[in-house]
Amino acid sequence: MRLSPDEIIFWQYGFVKLNATIVFTWGLIFLLAVGAKLITRHLSTDLTRTRWQNMLEIIVTGIEKQLGEVGLSQPRTYLGFLGTIFLFVAAASLCTIFPGYEPPTGSLSTTVALSLCVFVAVPFYGIAGQGLSEYLHSYMAPTPIMLPFNIISEISRTLALAIRLFGNMMSGTMIIAILLTITPFFFPILMTVLGLLTGMVQAYIFSILAAVYIAAATQVRVTKPATLQE
Amino acid sequence: MLIDWFTVGAQIVNFFILVWLxxxxxxxxxxxAIDAREKRIARELASADAKAAEAQKERDDFQTKNEDFDxxxxxxxxxxxxxxxxxxQRLFDEARHDAEELRVKRQKALQNEASSLQEAVSRRTRHEVFAITRKTLADLATTSLEEQMVEVFTRRLKEMDEQVKTELAASLAKSSDPAVVRSRFELPPEQQAILQKALNETFSAEIRIRFETSPDIISGIELASDGRxxxxxxxxxxxSLEEAVDELLQEKKQPKTNDEQPIQERTSP
Structure with missing residues (x-):
């Protein structure tokens, strides 16, 4: 039984290989980039604009608004990273409606890669936001005793991110595969619909959690002067 | 093994490419595009606000002007x-004044007319009265009346004032012409004789006289000599009666003009 699209290997040369995960990821990148390019080629700054432009504006401003609500004071700074996570995961889930398609997020390699990106991005934005020493001090807050626990939490939440997304996406495809063998006609469609919903929810959860982690890392700077004054 | 580390690395690279794209x-x-539109909307809103403010100001100005005009x-x-x-009021007063003046003038004219008419009537009446009297007396004048008159005349000669008598005597003596005795009718010879005698006695001299008749004398006798x-x-x-009546009328006229004074005072507003 195939658990991951990693197992479909189109081409291999020693360590280097071209599997379904990478190929479908390229497909998604192409779809997203070309779609965005086509739509944003003729953007209007007038009051009248195309439906496609409206759609893109709704998506971008919606993401921006969500990031602001999470607690990021300047959502535009993180829009490129967090917005792309959301769009990639969402697109990967939505494309499951195409037959023969395997979502790259159903591969643990992809989710680990994304989680690693978040794992690096949190200290990156934290240090950029409040400076190296301030950021490192936050690991020893409220007391230095908390240092190992903070480090463990940092690693475990990254792991949790990767496993959660992988589990959900993998289970979706697994369930459909199993149901196809049992009730091949009607029920798998319902499950696909459910899978679409789950995929969107997972995209939301993944990006929002990443936003929350980054916000937690950068927000110290804002709250600290207030505590000092007390 | 579920994690293929080459794929992980490739996916990280892919992800960053996607982020960049x-x-x-x-x-x-x-x-x-959104920022540009927002800026544009803000600009248009600001310009609309400015226009609205201007319009409001103009409306206020207009309203103020309108109120001023009203x-x-x-x-x-x-x-x-x-x-x-x-x-x-002025025209009314003027008209009333004019009307009053006109009324006064007319009243005066009426009064004048009335007074002149009255005067004419009185003159005419007087004239008529005297004419009637003269006519009556002339009708009554007869020879017997002449006799009576001669008698009266002689009596008056005798009763005449001394001074007048001497003056008349001197005049009679001085005159070369005979004295003239005028009467309405021809005096009969006896009467003439009585007269002659009376004159002679009065003036103690022979008086030459000539008798004449005059229609002017209604009834009576006149002795004239050298202007006397x-x-x-x-x-x-x-x-003399006529003279007295004339004097009376003149006196009557005088107070009438004085009476006009109160009327004028009453008519003026």
């Missing part, structure tokens, strides 16, 4: 009404 083709242009018009109207009222005259006739009485 989306930043370039999606986020930046869309956000720029106030001015009301003032002018009230002034005009006041003037018209004053002018009307002694007479008794009804004409004399009538003449």
């Amino acid at each position: 989306l930043k370039r083709f999606l986020y930046k242009p869309v956000i720029n 106030r001015q018009r009301a003032t002018l109207l009230s002034e005009a009404a006041e003037e018209a009222h004053t002018e009307r 005259k002694i007479a008794w006739s009804i004409e004399d009485y009538l003449m």
